[in-house]
Every structure is written in C-alpha cells, then in structure tokens.
Amino acid sequence: MRQKRYAVIGGGINGLAVARQLILENPDIQVTVFEKEDSVAQHQSSHNSGVVHAGLYYEPGGLKATLCRRGVDLIRAYCTEHNVPYDECGKVVVALKDEELPRLEAIYRKAQANGVPDVRLIGPEELKEIEPNCVGIRALYSPRTAIVSYGQIAEQIAREIQMKGARICLNSPVHKLIERSDQVHIELQSGEVFPQGFDYVVACAGLQSDRLAMNSGDKETPKIVPFFGQYYVIDETYKSHVKGLIYPVPDPRFPFLGVHFTKRIDGQMTIGPNAFISMGRENYTGDRFNLRDIVDYLGYGGFWKFAARNVPSTLRELRTVVSKSIFVREAAKYVPSLANVSVSPAVRGIRAQAMEGDGSLADDFVIRQTGRVTHIRNAPSPGATSSLAIGEHIVRNLIRSH
Numbered sequence: 001m002r003q004k005r006y007a008v009i010g011g012g013i014n015g016l017a018v019a020r021q022l023i024l025e026n027p028d029i030q031v032t033v034f035e036k037e038d039s040v041a042q043h044q045s046s047h048n049s050g051v052v053h054a055g056l057y058y059e060p061g062g063l064k065a066t067l068c069r070r071g072v073d074l075i076r077a078y079c080t081e082h083n084v085p086y087d088e089c090g091k092v093v094v095a096l097k098d099e100e101l102p103r104l105e106a107i108y109r110k111a112q113a114n115g116v117p118d119v120r121l122i123g124p125e126e127l128k129e130i131e132p133n134c135v136g137i138r139a140l141y142s143p144r145t146a147i148v149s150y151g152q153i154a155e156q157i158a159r160e161i162q163m164k165g166a167r168i169c170l171n172s173p174v175h176k177l178i179e180r181s182d183q184v185h186i187e188l189q190s191g192e193v194f195p196q197g198f199d200y201v202v203a204c205a206g207l208q209s210d211r212l213a214m215n216s217g218d219k220e221t222p223k224i225v226p227f228f229g230q231y232y233v234i235d236e237t238y239k240s241h242v243k244g245l246i247y248p249v250p251d252p253r254f255p256f257l258g259v260h261f262t263k264r265i266d267g268q269m270t271i272g273p274n275a276f277i278s279m280g281r282e283n284y285t286g287d288r289f290n291l292r293d294i295v296d297y298l299g300y301g302g303f304w305k306f307a308a309r310n311v312p313s314t315l316r317e318l319r320t321v322v323s324k325s326i327f328v329r330e331a332a333k334y335v336p337s338l339a340n341v342s343v344s345p346a347v348r349g350i351r352a353q354a355m356e357g358d359g360s361l362a363d364d365f366v367i368r369q370t371g372r373v374t375h376i377r378n379a380p381s382p383g384a385t386s387s388l389a390i391g392e393h394i395v396r397n398l399i400r401s402h
C-alpha cells in the first residue's frame with residue numbers, strides 16, 4: 001500500500017506541533033512542512049510574552065480552556081524531556097480599585113472551573129510576600145504559571161521531526177491548496193505546483209491564515225486584523241523589583257490582557273505588550289508600512305464596526321503607543337518603585353487576531369476542517385501554550401473523520 005502523505009503549511013509552533021503529532025500517531029506516513037521564511041518560527045512563535053498560561057481567563061468548556069490546560073502539561077513534559085528551560089515563576093493578577101474586584105473574582109471562578117491547580121485569591125500582605133514591590137488591594141495568585149522560549153521549543157520540535165523523517169521546505173510560500181477527489185495539490189507563490197500531491201493538508205499560516213484559506217476556497221471570514229504589541233526591557237539594575245509575572249485585571253472594554261510585567265526565560269524583565277492596530281502584518285520595526293495589509297483591513301466592514309465600538313480603549317492604547325513615559329507610568333501603578341525606571345524598546349509582536357464581519361473578535365480558537373484540508377483560522381494567545389494540544393486535537397479529529 002502507498003505511504004500516506006501529509007502536508008503542513010506554516011513552520012510556526014502550531015504547524016510544527018501538528019507535524020510532530022502526525023508522526024507520533026503514525027510513524028509510517030510522510031510529512032512535509034512548507035514554510036515561507038528561511039527558518040522556522042520567525043513570526044508570532046518567536047515574538048510573544050513567553051508565558052505558559054495556566055488557563056485563568058478562558059470560557060470553561062471552550063477550545064482555549066481545554067487545549068490550554070492540556071497544552072500546559074504537554075509543554076512542561078516536552079521541556080523536561082528535551083532539556084529546554086521551563087521556569088514556574090508564578091503570576092499575580094492584581095486589582096488596584098474596588099470596582100475591579102467582581103472581575104477578579106469572576107476570573108478566579110473561571111480558573112477553578114478550568115481546573116487550574118493551586119490558584120487562589122490573596123490579600124495585600126500575601127501579595128507583598130510574593131511580589132515585595134507590588135501594590136494592590138487584592139490579587140489572584142497562580143503559582144504554576146510559567147515562562148519559556150516558544151522560539152526555542154519550535155526549533156527543538158523542528159529538529160525532532162526532521163530526525164524522525166519529516167521534510168521541512170523553507171523559502172516555500174504557498175499560494176493555494178487545490179483539492180481534488182483523492183488528493184490535495186499545493187500551488188506555491190511562484191506559480192509552480194509542488195510535484196507531489198498530498199492525502200491531507202493542515203494549514204497553520206498565522207498572520208496569513210485568512211489569505212491562504214480564501215485563496216483555497218474557504219470562507220472569507222473571519223479575517224485577520226493585525227494588532228501589534230510593543231515591549232520595553234527594564235534596565236538591568238531594576239529588574240529585581242519584579243520576581244515573576246504581574247498582570248492587571250483585564251479591562252472588559254478591551255480584548256487583550258493589558259500591559260504586564262513579564263520575566264523572560266533569559267533573565268530580562270519586560271513591560272508590555274500594549275495592543276494597537278499594526279501598519280502591516282509582519283512589520284516588526286514600526287517605521288514601515290505595508291499598503292496591501294492596510295488596505296485589507298480598511299476595506300473590511302468588520303474593522304469599522306470594531307473601531308466604532310472601541311474608541312475609548314483605542315485612545316487609551318494610543319497614549320502608550322506615542323509616549324514611552326505613559327507606557328511605563330501605566331505599568332508603575334502596580335510597582336511604584338519603577339516609576340522612573342529607564343527602559344529600552346524590544347522587538348514588537350504582532351497578533352494574528354481573527355475578526356468577524358460584525359466587528360467582534362473571534363474569542364476562541366477557530367479550526368475548520370473541510371474535506372482533506374484543515375485550516376487554523378484563529379490561534380491567538382494562549383496559542384503557544386496550547387500548541388502541542390492543538391496538534392493533538394487536529395490530528396485526532398483528522399484520523400477520526402477519515
């Protein structure tokens with residue numbers, strides 16, 4: 001019998017996790033990963049906060065909640081097995097004002113429903129023991145939240161799958177997938193059709209996922225709208241002011257978690273990310289723009305509906321985009337001893353956030369399978385935490401359905 005052939009589009013952490021899971025489930029198949037860049041994990045997978053989220057915020061029963069919880073166990077075990085650094089530094093979500101308390105308690109209830117281990121609400125005294133320089137009237141403590149380098153994990157998975165026989169085709173941007181009755185053909189951006197057809201294809205194209213899906217005949221929505229997140233690195237001499245991760249209580253009027261203090265696995269301490277519309281899907285420096293990407297969202301009705309609903313939060317974020325001192329001041333509300341800290345900009349990250357036609361942001365992961373092709377249409381945070389579980393979920397569904 002002919003060996004089954006699978007293709008994965010995208011060599012970010014999710015694509016690599018899918019490729020690995022395919023090999024784990026069936027070592028006899030042939031797996032080929034197509035990546036448009038000259039090395040793996042050049043986009044979201046290496047431009048993020050590096051947090052292994054414990055599963056605090058997500059709607060119980062949803063994909064984010066279940067795959068995040070499973071993902072934590074798999075990532076921790078993977079790091080142990082492959083000697084990749086994993087630091088369970090812990091996290092506090094801190095309320096500064098009374099009005100934030102009901103929201104903090106709601107997060108606690110969700111965390112419990114999601115089975116997050118050892119999570120508890122604490123008062124200001126215990127907060128001082130955990131984070132001596134942090135102020136707040138109440139906090140949620142998640143001691144098992146951890147940090148890693150997802151870029152490093154992705155590179156390790158790439159080495160592992162290559163050793164197990166997978167092929168990674170770098171510099172290979174895919175334009176579209178052409179599904180025939182018994183095979184899927186891959187047309188590259190050069191116009192060339194890859195000589196081999198595939199039995200099944202999984203597309204994990206991150207910031208380009210909607211374009212690849214649409215070119216291949218999938219629905220137009222949800223559409224990717226890129227939101228960048230700026231980080232600043234705290235001066236070395238001040239980094240000991242924060243021990244682990246300090247987060248605000250998320251503002252319900254805004255879809256992201258808010259600027260936080262993040263310890264990095266390399267020992268650096270960063271503040272960020274804020275969230276603002278990006279002038280390009282892969283524009284990491286911020287001083288250039290990509291006209292096609294801008295026209296894409298400006299021409300999308302959903303974007304204007306989103307913008308109209310989010311004027312106050314957009315203005316709030318804009319202040320942190322234009323002024324470094326406002327950015328630092330926002331964070332220093334939680335750690336006042338850092339009010340005058342000097343910081344230097346770090347490379348920003350750009351979120352592939354899927355937006356529906358009515359202007360709402362797709363909250364859960366969106367994974368869509370039709371026939372022989374599966375597209376990940378939305379995998380924002382905690383997408384890296386969940387990656388190995390996303391791989392497991394997609395591959396087992398694929399096996400079940402064929």
Ligand SMILES: Cc1cc2nc3c(=O)[nH]c(=O)nc-3n(C[C@H](O)[C@H](O)[C@H](O)COP(=O)(O)OP(=O)(O)OC[C@H]3O[C@@H](n4cnc5c(N)ncnc54)[C@H](O)[C@@H]3O)c2cc1C
Pocket residue numbers: 009010011012013014015034035036037040041042043044045046047048049050051052053172173174175204205206207208209212228229273348349350351352376379380381382383384385386
């Ligand atoms: C600022 C920020 C902070 C975050 N913080 C966290 C965090 O702390 N914890 C967490 O769990 N998650 C976090 N995330 C989310 C996490 O980074 C993503 O969920 C995860 O990296 C998504 O991985 P991916 O493989 O789906 O996408 P990507 O890493 O973007 O990979 C997609 C890959 O597809 C390739 N590609 C695209 N189009 C094509 C094509 N046509 N042909 C071939 N290849 C193609 C790209 O080059 C890329 O390598 C954060 C994200 C951002 C932006």
